[in-house]
Amino acid sequence: MKKTTAGSLKPRKTPAQRRSAVTVDVIFEATIQVLLAHGFDQTTTTRIAERAGVSVGSVYQYFPNKRALLAAVVRRHIAEVVSAGVAACESVHGATLREMCSAAVSAFVDAKTRRPEVSRALYLPAAAVGADLIVREESMRSVRAVHAMLITAADAQFSQPAIVSQVLVTSVIGPMQAAIESGGGAPVFAALKQHLTALCAGYAKEMSRPN
Amino acid sequence: MKKTTAGSLKPRKTPAQRRSAVTVDVIFEATIQVLLAHGFDQTTTTRIAERAGVSVGSVYQYFPNKRALLAAVVRRHIAEVVSAGVAACESVHGATLREMCSAAVSAFVDAKTRRPEVSRALYLPAAAVGADLIVREESMRSVRAVHAMLITAADAQFSQPAIVSQVLVTSVIGPMQAAIESGGGAPVFAALKQHLTALCAGYAKEMSRPN
Amino acid sequence: MKKTTAGSLKPRKTPAQRRSAVTVDVIFEATIQVLLAHGFDQTTTTRIAERAGVSVGSVYQYFPNKRALLAAVVRRHIAEVVSAGVAACESVHGATLREMCSAAVSAFVDAKTRRPEVSRALYLPAAAVGADLIVREESMRSVRAVHAMLITAADAQFSQPAIVSQVLVTSVIGPMQAAIESGGGAPVFAALKQHLTALCAGYAKEMSRPN
Amino acid sequence: MKKTTAGSLKPRKTPAQRRSAVTVDVIFEATIQVLLAHGFDQTTTTRIAERAGVSVGSVYQYFPNKRALLAAVVRRHIAEVVSAGVAACESVHGATLREMCSAAVSAFVDAKTRRPEVSRALYLPAAAVGADLIVREESMRSVRAVHAMLITAADAQFSQPAIVSQVLVTSVIGPMQAAIESGGGAPVFAALKQHLTALCAGYAKEMSRPN
DNA sequence: CATGAATGAGGTTTCATTCAT
DNA sequence: TATGAATGAAACCTCATTCAT
Numbered sequence: 001m002k003k004t005t006a007g008s009l010k011p012r013k014t015p016a017q018r019r020s021a022v023t024v025d026v027i028f029e030a031t032i033q034v035l036l037a038h039g040f041d042q043t044t045t046t047r048i049a050e051r052a053g054v055s056v057g058s059v060y061q062y063f064p065n066k067r068a069l070l071a072a073v074v075r076r077h078i079a080e081v082v083s084a085g086v087a088a089c090e091s092v093h094g095a096t097l098r099e100m101c102s103a104a105v106s107a108f109v110d111a112k113t114r115r116p117e118v119s120r121a122l123y124l125p126a127a128a129v130g131a132d133l134i135v136r137e138e139s140m141r142s143v144r145a146v147h148a149m150l151i152t153a154a155d156a157q158f159s160q161p162a163i164v165s166q167v168l169v170t171s172v173i174g175p176m177q178a179a180i181e182s183g184g185g186a187p188v189f190a191a192l193k194q195h196l197t198a199l200c201a202g203y204a205k206e207m208s209r210p211n
Numbered sequence: 212m213k214k215t216t217a218g219s220l221k222p223r224k225t226p227a228q229r230r231s232a233v234t235v236d237v238i239f240e241a242t243i244q245v246l247l248a249h250g251f252d253q254t255t256t257t258r259i260a261e262r263a264g265v266s267v268g269s270v271y272q273y274f275p276n277k278r279a280l281l282a283a284v285v286r287r288h289i290a291e292v293v294s295a296g297v298a299a300c301e302s303v304h305g306a307t308l309r310e311m312c313s314a315a316v317s318a319f320v321d322a323k324t325r326r327p328e329v330s331r332a333l334y335l336p337a338a339a340v341g342a343d344l345i346v347r348e349e350s351m352r353s354v355r356a357v358h359a360m361l362i363t364a365a366d367a368q369f370s371q372p373a374i375v376s377q378v379l380v381t382s383v384i385g386p387m388q389a390a391i392e393s394g395g396g397a398p399v400f401a402a403l404k405q406h407l408t409a410l411c412a413g414y415a416k417e418m419s420r421p422n
Numbered sequence: 423m424k425k426t427t428a429g430s431l432k433p434r435k436t437p438a439q440r441r442s443a444v445t446v447d448v449i450f451e452a453t454i455q456v457l458l459a460h461g462f463d464q465t466t467t468t469r470i471a472e473r474a475g476v477s478v479g480s481v482y483q484y485f486p487n488k489r490a491l492l493a494a495v496v497r498r499h500i501a502e503v504v505s506a507g508v509a510a511c512e513s514v515h516g517a518t519l520r521e522m523c524s525a526a527v528s529a530f531v532d533a534k535t536r537r538p539e540v541s542r543a544l545y546l547p548a549a550a551v552g553a554d555l556i557v558r559e560e561s562m563r564s565v566r567a568v569h570a571m572l573i574t575a576a577d578a579q580f581s582q583p584a585i586v587s588q589v590l591v592t593s594v595i596g597p598m599q600a601a602i603e604s605g606g607g608a609p610v611f612a613a614l615k616q617h618l619t620a621l622c623a624g625y626a627k628e629m630s631r632p633n
Numbered sequence: 634m635k636k637t638t639a640g641s642l643k644p645r646k647t648p649a650q651r652r653s654a655v656t657v658d659v660i661f662e663a664t665i666q667v668l669l670a671h672g673f674d675q676t677t678t679t680r681i682a683e684r685a686g687v688s689v690g691s692v693y694q695y696f697p698n699k700r701a702l703l704a705a706v707v708r709r710h711i712a713e714v715v716s717a718g719v720a721a722c723e724s725v726h727g728a729t730l731r732e733m734c735s736a737a738v739s740a741f742v743d744a745k746t747r748r749p750e751v752s753r754a755l756y757l758p759a760a761a762v763g764a765d766l767i768v769r770e771e772s773m774r775s776v777r778a779v780h781a782m783l784i785t786a787a788d789a790q791f792s793q794p795a796i797v798s799q800v801l802v803t804s805v806i807g808p809m810q811a812a813i814e815s816g817g818g819a820p821v822f823a824a825l826k827q828h829l830t831a832l833c834a835g836y837a838k839e840m841s842r843p844n
Numbered sequence: 845c846a847t848g849a850a851t852g853a854g855g856t857t858t859c860a861t862t863c864a865t
Numbered sequence: 866t867a868t869g870a871a872t873g874a875a876a877c878c879t880c881a882t883t884c885a886t
Contacts, residue, residue: 463761545760546761585824585828586828588808589829593807593832594804594807596807600799600803617800621800621804621832621835624836625831625832626835627835
């Protein structure tokens with residue numbers, strides 16, 4: 001990244017037409033591929049275009065600059081993962097604490113490990129682009145969903161549900177990331193689910209009063 | 212950063228003379244300052260040298276390239292934090308689970324928040340440089356220390372102490388980071404200690420049998 | 423030249439479009455001009471680009487690095503000279519030894535002195551770049567052509583035609599170079615032809631048996 | 634070479650003292666070693682000093698700048714070779730043409746191949762340093778010696794002894810260099826002597842009248 | 845005298861972005 | 866609309882040379 005020109009991060013045109021939507025997808029996928037194959041600093045717009053089978057000019061037709069492109073890729077990935085988590089949370093309103101933790105953790109791990117390489121590839125871009133904002137926004141969605149879920153718990157009551165939600169969401173990411181980086185496969189992820197469920201449930205129990 | 216030159220990350224010459232040692236320290240501090248004031252991609256070797264009050268040449272007398280410099284700065288910071296945590300762990304061998312969690316978390320939070328800006332400044336460099344390795348190495352030290360501590364717990368026994376240690380260490384970082392990023396002050400960090408202690412203790416209880 | 427980067431010496435993209443071909447030629451010519459006007463170490467890529475009326479970037483669009491550019495310039499020049507010599511050799515198959523020497527020497531001197539400054543300008547680059555290889559390759563072409571010629575001589579037979587060819591080719595270059603360096607004009611070159619012809623013919627006679 | 638500052642090429646102080654003379658020799662030898670081990674552009678003053686076991690400062694005590702150092706090294710080497718040739722020429726005054734050629738060529742080849750690596754190492758520096766002048770000066774000595782020799786030939790007379798001498802000297806260098814570059818050993822050099830003798834004798838015969 | 849840390853001008857190279865075709 | 870050659874600011878890094886110790 002050269003200058004982080006601080007320009008707009010929003011895509012340039014909404015892909016109204018069919019063709020456009022396809023092109024954007026191709027560019028997204030190419031970006032991830034290049035990121036994985038060449039690493040962050042070798043990820044140039046030209047290379048992305050090449051890999052996508054379009055010209056650099058075309059890339060700039062859809063994104064005002066490189067940052068915007070990376071941001072969009074990051075946003076899409078995070079949004080997917082978060083949405084899965086949010087849906088899981090909503091589906092267990094009214095359940096017990098342990099059921100809630102198990103369901104949410106499971107959904108999160110599944111979503112995140114569906115394409116583990118993608119998570120790895122996007123780690124640096126997310127930080128380097130001003131995607132912190134995006135990450136924060138999406139995290140908020142998770143936190144809110146967890147919050148909304150917790151207060152419906154059948155077997156407990158929280159005095160600080162907001163803070164607890166925040167800690168729950170952020171504490172789960174580290175072990176997740178570590179597991180992905182370590183290159184572990186399905187069995188590792190299965191074990192991870194159990195441990196993260198215990199982590200969340202244990203903490204939730206500590207911070208709540210039985211109902 | 213242009214090319215991730217993949218060259219050696221080891222410092223170039225050990226500062227033998229007093230003057231040199233000072234110079235290196237000045238450069239370290241300048242690096243952090245620039246990182247904070249201008250952001251990662253605006254952190255150029257020239258700017259670092261300027262801020263340090265030396266010439267670019269001097270920087271390159273001690274570090275073979277920019278990556279190595281950043282890596283060194285990251286290493287020093289992480290090592291400090293980890294060392295504090297490790298010391299705390301060692302000081303509570305034989306205590307109860309809750310005492311252990313409280314002591315370790317407290318030490319970790321204190322170390323990490325002594326200079327919160329530094330943590331923020333080094334977040335991206337750590338990822339961008341090949342400092343993953345460094346981070347991983349230091350993480351291992353923490354994990355081992357936690358592991359050594361856990362198995363001496365007065366009131367509990369673990370069947371998978373290794374995994375538990377790993378999860379404990381990685382789960383604590385996220386909330387920590389979030390608190391720092393949020394810019395919270397002393398009260399936030401105090402609350403954080405309580406929550407992280409609960410997080411750890413709760414999880415530890417879940418994963419162990421009473422003695 | 424800083425680092426003899428040892429990277430590829432092959433041009434980067436073959437100029438497909440007309441515009442590109444022109445650009446490359448302009449860069450070639452500019453390189454020679456700068457070499458002549460400023461000398462080898464003052465021949466910077468920036469200066470070449472300036473003189474060529476293009477941007478540095480354009481230079482790097484066609485050549486992966488400075489060495490490759492210089493190598494290409496050297497190669498083109500040497501190839502021209504050698505080709506002239508080879509053609510001359512082929513045109514006198516079956517002639518007498520003296521006719522052969524006269525024809526080959528004449529062609530070589532003519533080719534080399536068509537633009538004497540170029541020869542002077544490229545002397546150092548040829549050595550400094552890894553163009554030794556190029557020079558060697560092209561020399562081989564000359565040697566082979568001379569060899570092929572010699573064995574058809576109407577009036578003589580050689581027992582070691584290979585070695586003789588090698589010596590003939592290499593012995594002629596020194597006096598040639600000296601004459602160019604001395605800045606002599608047409609009359610000097612005319613005299614040179616006679617002397618070199620004598621040199622070659624005399625040696626050839628010594629190393630062969632009359633037919 | 635950075636700037637070819639065009640400063641004086643003359644050594645800075647005459648090594649009046651014993652110690653100085655030794656130091657200069659050590660530096661000379663170190664220069665050649667570095668040239669051979671690292672190549673021309675990697676031959677830095679610091680590296681030379683290191684290899685010589687002295688400080689950079691000391692190198693600058695004896696030579697005003699890098700060019701002067703390289704020039705001195707080149708000069709010494711060439712002077713040695715030329716002196717050997719000159720001596721040989723003087724020792725055969727009054728002999729026959731063929732004897733002259735044989736003696737001079739033999740001495741030249743011997744001198745040049747005593748340390749073939751040195752010749753290779755100094756090739757580029759000689760050209761890059763403006764040592765052309767030195768080379769030219771020393772060449773002149775050779776040419777004059779050959780000239781003085783030729784006119785005493787017992788069996789021939791030359792109408793243009795000056796030009797003939799010039800051509801003889803310059804024509805012999807190319808094949809010599811090629812033989813060295815090719816890495817050939819003693820047998821190659823033996824054959825070379827025969828061919829160069831034939832080359833010179835043949836040419837000399839062509840350019841002279843029997844006595 | 846020797847040392848070697850410090851200097852800093854300047855060289856090479858990259859790559860996001862534009863715009864004529 | 867798509868293309869991709871051209872741009873050029875700016876980054877990293879080197880190394881001959883100096884001078885305080």
